[in-house]
Amino acid sequence: MIYCVVPPELADDLFDRMVEYYKDNPNVEVIIDRRGGKPSPSAQGEGKRLAQKRRARIPGTFPDISAH
16 A cells, blocks of 8 residues: 655645545555644653664774774
8 A cells, every 4th residue: 555645734735636646546545644743652652662672782892993
């Protein structure tokens, strides 16, 4: 499925035209972007959870690679 996302500020002008344009293509759905405001608390916690799952850095140091 392909989503054609129309920004809300352009929805009055574009939505009906895009639906008409893609009416013969069953793989395309035209939608209006309704996201806005602050992210939900669950979305904010998602990044923290992902960071905790990352592997720890391998201990040690890197060799000196400065050009002489």
